[in-house]
Amino acid sequence: MAARTVLHQADITRALTRISHEILESNQGSSDLVLLGIPTRGVLLAQRIGAILDQLEPGSVAVGELDVTMYRDDLAGQPTRTPSPTRVPAGGIDGKTVVLVDDVLYSGRTIRAALDAINDLGRPRAVRLAVLVDRGHRELPIRADFVGKNLPTAVAERINVKLIETDGEDLVAIAEREATA
Amino acid sequence: MKHLLSVRDLDRDTAVGILDLAEDMADVATRAVPKLPTLRGRTVANLFFEDSTRTRLSFEAAAKRLSADVITVSAKGSSVSKGESLKDTAQTIAAMGIDAVVLRHGASGAARVLADSHWIDAAVINAGDGTHEHPTQGLLDAYTMRKTLHGDAARGKSLDGVRVTIVGDILHSRVARSNVWLLQTLGASVHLVGPETLLPLGVDSWPVTRGTDLDAALAENPDVVMMLRVQSERMQAAFFPHEREYARQWGLDDARLARLAPHTMVMHPGPMNRGLEISSASADSARSVVLHQVANGVSIRMAVLYLVLSGSGAGA
């Protein structure tokens, strides 16, 4: 099935740069800021945003990883998911502003799981959400604070996010969902 | 993974995966809320036909940290002690709606029989069957070895090249069997030491080397020395003459402890007979990882419970 590219490498870089600026602006600087990426690609995006923030305000932002597998509500219905490690930066999250970073915001269930996971890790001052793509179709009252691109989609479509670190190229494409048996 | 019956069902990647998952589970214990909601609404039945407080508590703690509900049926003071059969007990608890059975049973193969039967369709975790296997003990031992050797860099690693010496009553030990097969899968080499009466017939076909001389085995500077519990009823059955002779020949006493290489770790599945197979000084020495084994047991059992209770094959 033919895929339609909606974001190229330059678009992704621009979007992440804009998100970085927006984060700084809303946080009024980078103090007490913790970026937590949601595996797999959210982690890479968090690292990229962290790198941009480090250029803007060196040495102040902490980046970690937050695995939400054990908090999902769909474990029984799916093939067994292998969790990834959770890595909280040394300073912890208590009293910090945590920015969750993921590649695609869809039903909101992953973010719901992430909020539960954060709840068990400590008590941040605030939790924000940054996503590269918001494709709509929310099933929970959750919205993103920082969005790279709003992308209206049909449920039958799928969003493919590719990043250089894992896929050898940067792009976001829309494809028809393959028929499942 | 539908059941965990034998470590022989685990290939290398799966085994390493379980150890890695246990690393994540161990991290949970260090957090503000040391609990995960993962198995909320699932029920785990601990079905213990043999008394084993430590294994039962370990599974209970694991299930509770994953937010599962736990029903415990143990030998003392239950219908199990009144001779109720495995089938009837299993069906009774299954009728209450359970998702997994953690089974400890005195008969080898009991977990396999329960899993292969059509009496229940819950997942079955073997928590020790007769003198056959104790898979979660094997896994927690492998985890403890890996963690002791590699620390925080343990994730993803096997036990390639690690040399393990297991000492004592191999014949009656389910711990030894689970260790032998799992350690082989993970790339470690295993040396068995004990009196000829307690080395199983046909052990030469196992992927191990064997000997009877503990001092010779320790002189090889193994990475791990695992002392097995010796049960006094073996004496009555003429496996060895008496405790003093056993301790002299195959006990990890203070003199042998002093001769161990600096890197050698001492393990024991517990409960220990201090002064028989292991001296107090050995058990309490800095190189003893006995208490780590206990702590790691909870992490391993969390990982195993997660694997059998998640996934599309489970529950339904």
Next chain:
Amino acid sequence: MTLLITGARLPDGTNTDLVVKNGVIAELGPGLSALGAIVIDAAGLQALPGLVDLHTHLREPGFEQSETVLTGSRAAAAGGFTAVHAMANTSPVADTAGVVEQVASLGEQHGYVTVRPIGAVTVGLAGERLSEIGAMAQSRAAVRVFSDDGKCVSDALLMRRALEYVKTFGGVIAQHAQEPRLTEGAQMNEGALSSELGLAGWPAVAEEAIIARDVLLAQHVGALLHVCHLSTAGSVEVIRWAKARGIRVTAEVTPHHLLLDEQLAAGYDSRFKVNPPLRRSEDVLALRAALAEGIIDIVATDHAPHPIETKECAWQEASFGMVGLESALSVVQAAVVDSGQLSWGDVARVLSRTPAAIGQLAGYDAPFTIGAPANFTLIDPSARRVFGLEQLHGKGANTPYLGRELPGRVVATVHRGVPTVLDGELRPAEEVANRVA
């Protein structure tokens, strides 16, 4: 009642018709006819003399939930047998004239097979005092085979006395060769596999040592000895040595020890748990060769029915034994006939003539001759069937052959001139009982 069997192939390979009248074979030869006879078309069928089992557990009296003389007799007839020897481990034990007479008369009443009780060697099978061997021998049951089967007569002096004493009455001791101390708690053949499975090992030497002792005792006192269910290659060698020295010993093997090996224990399916245990594949091959060579004299089923709950449990909690009467002939065919090791003539010897001779059961020395008692079975060796519950006619379903394809099928069985099986179906109990009456 008259029967006309047309076109049957005899064990010697010749084809013939048979007329059966008044319980005996009245005519033999081609082109026979008989007015008013029940006609059995035996074209393509193999005729065998009525099978004689020297080792059957009928469980009555005492364990009627497992089997009764009636249900065991029906199972036997369905398997082509016309005589069974009922082991003594009932409750009460068959150690008195009263018990053996009761068992024999129940068999006589039901009529499916001749039931020959085996007497216990020791009182209550306890291995301490000789039971009343003389009274049992002289009873209406005329017991000739004595065995503590299930338990070994392990005391050497008691075994010697038994071998000597039984000579007085022309009997034979059938020994269950199992050294008890070497097999305490034993679960399966001892070897690499038992060590892996964590099941207590049952060493071959526990069987071989008893057989070696007993053949020497039999030689010393000049007695007959029969050894039950050989299971190891080493046992075969001991018997071979004894026979070469002229010791009067006979040996039996079960169908399952000719077909199945210890690997089947690997799944802990307790239907494979038997006493003696299934052994290595080398042992299976040695047993087959020994049967073909005549070192092992007979095949006996060790038919051991158990209630289902004693098998639906963990291996070491399960009872020993499997039912065997219904499957015996098919299993023998699969193990040694289809491979060419035994002819049908050999089968007639090891499953009829020789066991009858050991049990001193008359009427089986010259089958298919005019005037001989009409005990025979007709089988279709070319049939193949998936062995299922419908083939089982006793109370026990503890057989590992369920769902397995086996060759051969019993089409008809005739006991003393009375059909017990026709067209592959057991005849009703009332019909069989009335006709023999």
